[in-house]
Amino acid sequence: CQDACPAKTNIPGYIRCINEKRYGRAYELNRGANILPGVLGRICSRPCESACRHGEPDNGESVGICHLKRGCADLKSPMHRIVEGLYSPTGKTVAVVGSGPAGLAVAHDLAILGHKAVIFETMEKPGGMLMYGIPEFRLPRDLLMLEINNVLRLGVDLKTSQTIGSDFSLASLQEDYDAVVVATGCMKPRRLGIEGEDLENVYHGLDFMKEINAGQMPFVGNNVAVIGAGFTAVDCARSAVRLGAVDVKINIRKTIEYMRIDETEKHEARFEGIVTHTLVQPSRILGTEGKVSGIEFVRTRLDPMDEPSFRVSVPIKNSEFIIPCDSVIAALGQTPDIDDLSPGLGGMEKESHLTSVDGVFAAGDFVTGASDVISAIAGGRQCAHAIDEYLTGLTRKQKVVRLESHASTDRLRSYDFIKKIQMNTIDIERLH
């Protein structure tokens, strides 16, 4: 499980601490790998749980690793104080563009290493996708701000409402700072590329979530067609329910097993009355007086010639059909917005985090493409260490693994019969 976590969290260690009711210590063990344990305890895509040996055939269900993380974050004493050993100041300054998970992780680790980090954020509040992409019913904002403030209190400066191009440029940052990190994530929505996409009441998933998270109430009407198979599609569908929609359908090209969400999300969407419509692909959006009135789909089949895990969906000829709807939300994912940032910025290397411009590094989804929060944090931390080497010429931190032999795993057969406890949820609060 530890290896499956992109940040290599010491999972057995923190679960042992929880078992001993040492919640603060469990939180610290999490924080050693991941700067936002309370956040990840709610919204992590939890690849560790798929690798859990307790979930193997005949071993029962996997351990609820993610929710245990939430447990220690919530149950630690309100008096709990984070203590971090800081390196002495180096006098070096680094500009971090973007305050999402990767930007925060870079700034946090740079501050620990003694560098002055200044974050530039285009939105009014920090957090990037966490603040504007994820609905509040999944991620409470007071908790998010608390963990962001744990980063800022290390001496990281935050400048909000600062947009590259209008308020500053990459060149000006290069002049004013010893290094620059671009961690602006993936904010450019993938378009459907079909007729009717520019009609009123057609939204792109991230823009739709941004509007809601900025306190607005976009019109959705009674019937909503959501397109997409990932977390954002489900977040949009569940938000549409809270905006008062009566019939919300998620439409996907493949089957439910191919959705890029975990079982909890599938269950919660079903529980809220959201239907998933499989093996369909939108072919055009219909409109009346400039507004959405329906959507045409073509049916698809999974190509049986491919490997099961790589099956592609193939449209079936003459299978078009129309369903009436009041709004369409296309949540097909996002790509990095390189052109707006700096057309000359390219050649990003995942390992070294270097770009083609000297002294300019890149981290998180901006480098890897849209991934998950914990991968962005892990990438941000690696990037901070690459910058530290660039600024000091030294490798000041190295990961050392101690291996000890054990005669047994201490695993009891009775563990296999312990049922995984589902996290309680609050009732749907409609926004209208």
Ligand code: SF4
């Ligand atoms: S951060 Fe996510 S992947 Fe890592 S241990 Fe926690 S739940 Fe698992």
